[in-house]
Amino acid sequence: VEKSSELPLDAKSEFVDFQWKLGLAASCDSCRSLKYPYVAVMLKVADHSGQVKTKSFEMTVPQFQNFDRQFKEIAAAIEAM
Amino acid sequence: MCFCILNGSFCWLQPLRRLGGGGVQLSPLGAGLPTLYLHHPGDSHSSQVGFLGAQLPPEVAAMAQLLGDLNRSTFRKLLKFVVSSLQGEDCREAVQCLGVSANLPEEWLGVLLAGMHTLLQQALHLRSTSLKPNTFRDQLQELYLVRDLASIVFGSQRPILYSVAQQPGAWLPHVADFQWWVDVTISTSALAHSLQLSVLMQPKLSDGLAYHRFEAPIAKFQELWYSMALVLKEMADLEKKCECGLQD
Numbered sequence: 001v002e003k004s005s006e007l008p009l010d011a012k013s014e015f016v017d018f019q020w021k022l023g024l025a026a027s028c029d030s031c032r033s034l035k036y037p038y039v040a041v042m043l044k045v046a047d048h049s050g051q052v053k054t055k056s057f058e059m060t061v062p063q064f065q066n067f068d069r070q071f072k073e074i075a076a077a078i079e080a081m
Numbered sequence: 082m083c084f085c086i087l088n089g090s091f092c093w094l095q096p097l098r099r100l101g102g103g104g105v106q107l108s109p110l111g112a113g114l115p116t117l118y119l120h121h122p123g124d125s126h127s128s129q130v131g132f133l134g135a136q137l138p139p140e141v142a143a144m145a146q147l148l149g150d151l152n153r154s155t156f157r158k159l160l161k162f163v164v165s166s167l168q169g170e171d172c173r174e175a176v177q178c179l180g181v182s183a184n185l186p187e188e189w190l191g192v193l194l195a196g197m198h199t200l201l202q203q204a205l206h207l208r209s210t211s212l213k214p215n216t217f218r219d220q221l222q223e224l225y226l227v228r229d230l231a232s233i234v235f236g237s238q239r240p241i242l243y244s245v246a247q248q249p250g251a252w253l254p255h256v257a258d259f260q261w262w263v264d265v266t267i268s269t270s271a272l273a274h275s276l277q278l279s280v281l282m283q284p285k286l287s288d289g290l291a292y293h294r295f296e297a298p299i300a301k302f303q304e305l306w307y308s309m310a311l312v313l314k315e316m317a318d319l320e321k322k323c324e325c326g327l328q329d
Contacts, residue, residue: 019270025281026263034262 016052017044039064132212132220133203144196147189155183159190163197164233167205167245197230204234205242258285264296 018041025036043055059067133141148156158179162172180190204212214235221230233242262281268274280302283294297305 021269022267024265024267026265028262029260037267 012048014046015043016046018042019044037061039067132207132217133200138199138203140192140195140199142196143192144200147192151193152183155179155185156193158183159193160197160230160233163194163201164238164242167198167201167242169245200230201233201242204230205239205245254286254288256284257287257289259283260285 020042021040023038023040025034025038027034038061039059041057041059043057044052045055046052159176162176162179166172176190176194179185180187185193204217212234217230217234233239260283264279264281266275266277266279277298279296279298281294281296283292285292
């Protein structure tokens, strides 16, 4: 159920917005009692021309926890400066 | 001769048979063949819609006219070429040679090939559950084509021919797979504790081109479900009408 996309590493792209959703896939055609939690993210990025592009992806709970840890590390690095 | 109701009026129809003796005579109705209904005379109210449809395709009707006088082995050879061409082979040269050796004029070759091709395509396109061998034979009985065609449509080559017939040609793609999820949105960046239910659907088409995943909130899902029930009901009604014979 994961749709992952590469974030552009183009330095001229600018972060615009971050929207998220915490969801639970209750059931599906192959599994009636799925109960699969996930975090879906919609990232808005503006490229050098100003055009806003949307990137969507999903994370499992462990993936999100890793994601969260990255941000904590970034915050710690900023603090240390 | 038999009466047949055609577009609300009565008219004479030539039955699908060779006329007179010796040599093929095309029906005097010739190129302007009226639409022919595949049923027995005097039986118009109980006929089932055949696999060729309520209206016999003109190329099949034209072919049937020529069959009466066609040599059986020539017919079989032509049929073999049609089957090979359905599988993608180029048989044009071989067909021309056969036409020369069997002394068949080119336009007859064209009529025969077109008719056989259409007939086989129509039959092979149907699943073997919806067209039974006996029904097929009965319907072909009226066209004097029985044994050879039945052995192709229901013989050992059927799986290959069926899969070729399923390939996209003039047909629209069909749904090959359908996945769904019931999704609960617990909270979002815009709204905490939203607890919204929605259905996520992902149909995959037989042409494999694109898969679409879309979301339907519960209200939209109910509408979709209602529409499907309506379509099923219409299909059932139509089936009943066909069983009772089409009235015009």
